[in-house]
Amino acid sequence: MTVVAQTAGRRPEGVVRRLAGFLHRRPRLRLALLLTAPLLWLAVLYLGSLTVLFVSAFWTTNSFTSEVVKVWSTDNFQALFTTPVYRQVILRSVGVALAVTALCAVIAFPVAFYTARVARPRWRPLLVVAILTPLWASYLVKVYAWRLILSQGGLADWMLEPFGIGGPGFGLPAAVLTLTYLWLPYMILPVHTALGQLPAHLLDASADLGARPGRTFRSVVVPMVLPSLAAGSIFTFSLSLGDYITVQIVGGKTQLIGNLVYSNIELNLPMAAALGTVPVVVIVLYLLAMRRTGALSSL
Amino acid sequence: MRLTRTLQVAAAAALLLAATACGSSDSGGDAATGLNPPDIKAPTKLGKTEGAVNLIAWAGYVEDGSNDPKVDWVSDFEKQTGCQVNPKVAASSDEMVKLMKTGEYDAVSASGDASLRLIASGDAAPVNTDLVPNYKDVFPDLKMQAWNSVKGKAYGIPHGRGANLLMYNTQKVTPAPTSWAAVFDDAARYKGHVTAYDSPIYIADAALYLKATKPELGIKDPYALDQKQFDAAVALLKKQNADVGEYWGDYLKEVSAFKSGDSVVGTTWQVIANLATDEGAKVKAFVPEEGSTGWSDTWMVSAKAKHPNCAYKWLDWIVSPKVNAQVAEYFGEAPANAKACDMTSDKSFCTTYHAGDTAYWKNVAFWNTPIEQCLDGRTDVKCVPYAKWVQAWTEIKG
Numbered sequence: 001m002t003v004v005a006q007t008a009g010r011r012p013e014g015v016v017r018r019l020a021g022f023l024h025r026r027p028r029l030r031l032a033l034l035l036t037a038p039l040l041w042l043a044v045l046y047l048g049s050l051t052v053l054f055v056s057a058f059w060t061t062n063s064f065t066s067e068v069v070k071v072w073s074t075d076n077f078q079a080l081f082t083t084p085v086y087r088q089v090i091l092r093s094v095g096v097a098l099a100v101t102a103l104c105a106v107i108a109f110p111v112a113f114y115t116a117r118v119a120r121p122r123w124r125p126l127l128v129v130a131i132l133t134p135l136w137a138s139y140l141v142k143v144y145a146w147r148l149i150l151s152q153g154g155l156a157d158w159m160l161e162p163f164g165i166g167g168p169g170f171g172l173p174a175a176v177l178t179l180t181y182l183w184l185p186y187m188i189l190p191v192h193t194a195l196g197q198l199p200a201h202l203l204d205a206s207a208d209l210g211a212r213p214g215r216t217f218r219s220v221v222v223p224m225v226l227p228s229l230a231a232g233s234i235f236t237f238s239l240s241l242g243d244y245i246t247v248q249i250v251g252g253k254t255q256l257i258g259n260l261v262y263s264n265i266e267l268n269l270p271m272a273a274a275l276g277t278v279p280v281v282v283i284v285l286y287l288l289a290m291r292r293t294g295a296l297s298s299l
Numbered sequence: 300m301r302l303t304r305t306l307q308v309a310a311a312a313a314l315l316l317a318a319t320a321c322g323s324s325d326s327g328g329d330a331a332t333g334l335n336p337p338d339i340k341a342p343t344k345l346g347k348t349e350g351a352v353n354l355i356a357w358a359g360y361v362e363d364g365s366n367d368p369k370v371d372w373v374s375d376f377e378k379q380t381g382c383q384v385n386p387k388v389a390a391s392s393d394e395m396v397k398l399m400k401t402g403e404y405d406a407v408s409a410s411g412d413a414s415l416r417l418i419a420s421g422d423a424a425p426v427n428t429d430l431v432p433n434y435k436d437v438f439p440d441l442k443m444q445a446w447n448s449v450k451g452k453a454y455g456i457p458h459g460r461g462a463n464l465l466m467y468n469t470q471k472v473t474p475a476p477t478s479w480a481a482v483f484d485d486a487a488r489y490k491g492h493v494t495a496y497d498s499p500i501y502i503a504d505a506a507l508y509l510k511a512t513k514p515e516l517g518i519k520d521p522y523a524l525d526q527k528q529f530d531a532a533v534a535l536l537k538k539q540n541a542d543v544g545e546y547w548g549d550y551l552k553e554v555s556a557f558k559s560g561d562s563v564v565g566t567t568w569q570v571i572a573n574l575a576t577d578e579g580a581k582v583k584a585f586v587p588e589e590g591s592t593g594w595s596d597t598w599m600v601s602a603k604a605k606h607p608n609c610a611y612k613w614l615d616w617i618v619s620p621k622v623n624a625q626v627a628e629y630f631g632e633a634p635a636n637a638k639a640c641d642m643t644s645d646k647s648f649c650t651t652y653h654a655g656d657t658a659y660w661k662n663v664a665f666w667n668t669p670i671e672q673c674l675d676g677r678t679d680v681k682c683v684p685y686a687k688w689v690q691a692w693t694e695i696k697g
Binding site: 067248 | 393548561
């Protein structure tokens with residue numbers, strides 16, 4: 001009797017409680033309510049825009065007015081595979097992304113090794129902050145700074161002059177160099193974390209068993225850090241593959257996929273969409289390859 | 300889980316449906332493929348101003364003092380006519396064409412590589428020049444040209460013009476060049492330090508050079524190239540590409556490249572040459588003996604203008620002597636109005652920019668839109684349309 005009176009007196013709470021009970025008995029409905037909003041976000045905004053991109057790649061344009069004509073055709077993809085210049089640019093872009101990733105890995109490892117294991121523990125957080133500082137500056141400022149460094153009679157020329165050689169000038173090497181500088185922190189951070197978590201007793205054990213430093217490095221350190229190198233490479237690879245501004249500023253006359261998309265976006269939107277699917281496909285393939293190294297679980 | 304998957308599929312399907320539904324509504328563009336513009340009537344007299352006008356313009360053409368308090372020719376217009384100006388700055392000719400298609404704008408400052416497209420698709424209306432009193436003072440060689448009139452009907456009011464010049468570093472390029480050969484046949488001498496304008500319309504520069512050096516190709520108009528002539532121009536540019544250091548699209552990038560010596564010879568605009576000289580670069584810019592390409596901008600009125608009276612008031616205002624002088628000096632181009640030359644703050648401005656120099660402009664082939672029907676009047680061949688120019692430009696850069 002008293003229970004009934006209480007619930008009658010405080011009706012709102014009764015409704016809430018009944019709802020809670022209802023949901024408690026139906027875990028699936030609970031899950032659905034919880035996930036609907038984020039999943040809609042993912043499906044509509046993220047996958048939806050990718051779908052629209054892919055679908056519009058099958059349209060064509062009126063050659064005079066550049067208006068999109070919504071007639072189904074595979075011409076754009078045919079052009080993508082048969083035109084030598086597109087093939088060349090795609091290969092070049094993938095090459096640049098791979099080169100930037102390799103350079104980042106080679107530079108990041110010793111830096112991370114120093115910040116995570118050699119430097120005094122109380123300096124370590126400061127060093128990490130120092131590595132992150134370039135990320136606080138604007139992307140454009142950094143790239144224009146590199147334009148000044150690499151220009152005729154700039155810092156690069158001045159530093160290399162005593163050795164009888166000039167700087168690389170503007171071009172593909174300059175673009176790779178600048179992109180490496182831009183994305184290096186994204187590679188150092190995961191490697192730093194992995195090296196920091198490397199148990200010291202494993203290194204001691206390796207030494208006790210008679211391994212020299214080189215052997216310890218190859219057989220203990222590298223296998224344990226490899227997944228985080230791969231994780232860092234996902235950042236450097238995908239960021240380099242999509243970049244088109246750096247190459248415009250320091251790349252001389254070089255074109256990458258991003259530049260082709262940019263130059264088509266006004267006049268031939270469907271072709272731009274077809275070109276835009278290329279990096280998506282390449283990155284999906286790259287992620288699948290990286291998954292085998294266990295990199296995705298150490299992100 | 301099944302529920303969420305259904306939701307995902309449903310959402311994706313709904314989105315696709317929406318995308319295709321939006322698409323089917325606009326399909327009017329196909330009708331206009333040649334230069335038979337739809338018959339749109341120009342107004343015969345002006346009515347009351349509507350209180351506002353929406354403009355599409357190049358950066359620096361519609362300045363209301365918000366970028367630089369000293370640069371303002373919009374406020375007085377608003378006070379005098381009561382038309383509130385809403386400017387939209389477009390970065391390229393293609394963007395202008397796109398914006399005009401929305402029908403939300405009343406007037407546009409179109410370059411020659413956009414104007415014909417706007418006329419052909421019926422987005423721009425003919426202009427009754429009698430309703431623009433200042434039109435009478437516009438230089439005669441700017442009136443009724445291929446890029447601002449069709450079949451004797453005017454489609455706009457000339458705003459100003461400029462030539463694409465050959466600029467060179469006076470210390471590194473010796474002897475001083477006299478011909479475009481410096482960036483084509485002799486480009487190898489400055490390997491890696493040659494520059495060129497980064498746009499498909501630059502193919503016309505190569506055609507202009509071939510017109511003078513390879514008469515057997517029979518090029519009359521660099522914007523009307525049949526397949527053979529076009530292939531020759533593209534081949535020349537592909538050869539040039541080996542010696543190009545970088546292409547420039549952003550004019551400040553070219554200023555910095557000439558200042559540092561990364562570029563020593565290449566195509567330019569007068570305003571870039573002035574800026575580079577001001578900043579201490581040892582450069583000279585001139586029109587080579589073959590002549591050159593150039594641009595001539597036209598204020599056009601939209602066929603769907605909601606504020607046509609204010610748009611006409613603006614057309615008259617922007618070519619009035621004082622305002623035309625202001626905008627030409629600010630942007631760095633030759634004014635369209637002959638009387639503007641007395642109003643410039645720099646008295647030698649019109650001489651520097653060759654404003655009234657008819658002989659100078661005779662050698663300038665102004666930007667035009669290449670279309671299938673050859674602009675030079677040939678009917679026995681088909682010319683290469685602009686879309687193909689865009690594709691070829693990608694291939695040239697490789």
